[in-house]
Every structure is written in C-alpha cells, then in structure tokens.
Amino acid sequence: MNRDVDNSGLDSAERSRITWEKDGMQTTFANVVNIQGTREQIELFFGINRSWESGQDVVVDLINRVIVTPHAAKRMHTILSGVLREYEARHGVLDVDAS
Template identity: 75%
Template sequence: MADDAATGKTGTGGDRRSSEIEWNDGAMTTDFANVVNIQGTREQIELFFGTNRSWETGKDGKVSVDLTNRIIMTPYAAKRMLMILSGVLREYETRHGVLKVDER
C-alpha cells in the first residue's frame, strides 16, 4: 500500500479501493528530542526519543539522556516511515544544503 503524506490518501490502484485518511490531532502532544535510539526484533521496531540536556560529558565520561517517548511499530510501518523520511530529508537538503552528521 502506498502512502501519500501530503494528501492523506492511501491505495495501490488496481482492484483495491483507495481511502482518504482523516487526521485527528485532538489528543496529539508535541515533544522535543535531540537523541534517538532504535532497536528491533522480528515482530517490532522500537524508537526511543529523549533529550540530552548537558553540553559536555560528566567527569566519568557519561552523558545523561532523559528518555521521554517510546514508539513501537511493525517492521512494515518502520519501512514506510524510512521511505517517507528519506524523501523529506532529500527535499530539505535540496533546498538548504547537505546535512553533515557524525555516524557514530
């Protein structure tokens, strides 16, 4: 099934019927994260979001991260998210320049 994030319409064409998604943001919250960690099993992918509030490591070399959200999704949903996010970042870099990140 193909997703169109801009219109909210989904469908593959052919014999399948397409549907329109109504986005209900009534219970939505907004959080900030500058740290993400991901782990997965055969059945699910887990994304952990948090905030690093310190700019330097502690005396013991550790960085403290406050975890705020955990998102659990199927591998199929994670793959669709990867495809959509890749497209969004490609468009961003076309407009604003290439993002250079540390791959550690």
C-alpha cells in the same frame, strides 16, 4: 489538522479515505533517538541530551518510546528519506558523523 488525503489516482479496490484527527495528539521535543528491533516490532526511543559541557558524561532523559511494525518502520524510512532529501536540497547536506 484534520487533513484528508487525495487518493483519486487509485482504483476502487485500493481507494480509502484517511482523516487525520489531531485532538489526542501530543508534541514533544527530542534531540536524541535510538532504535532497536525484533522480528515483530521496531522500537524508537526519543530523549533529550542535557549534557552541555564537552568531555562530560552524556545523560539522556528518555521521554518517549514508539513501537511500530516492521512494515510501518519501512514506510517511515521511505517517507523520512524523501523529506531529508528535500531538506538537504534546500539547506545543504547534514553531516551526522560530526555530531
């Protein structure tokens, strides 16, 4: 997935080439996320809910913590909001309150 980004619409002061290197990338699955933050950083906790029976205590195995700057978190919010808008336009609105 070495993918270059076309930024030819930017002026030369803003133009830089981004190459996405995948060699060190790891992929994990999570069906639970929790987020907390401070002035300096935002922490995203990812885990797996292994509780299947209704009414039983929920046990989440935390598998990853990602720490980002507030600036990176804001950019992620903007991008993720756009991706979810496209998803819902194709597949219908997600009702997170029912989860």
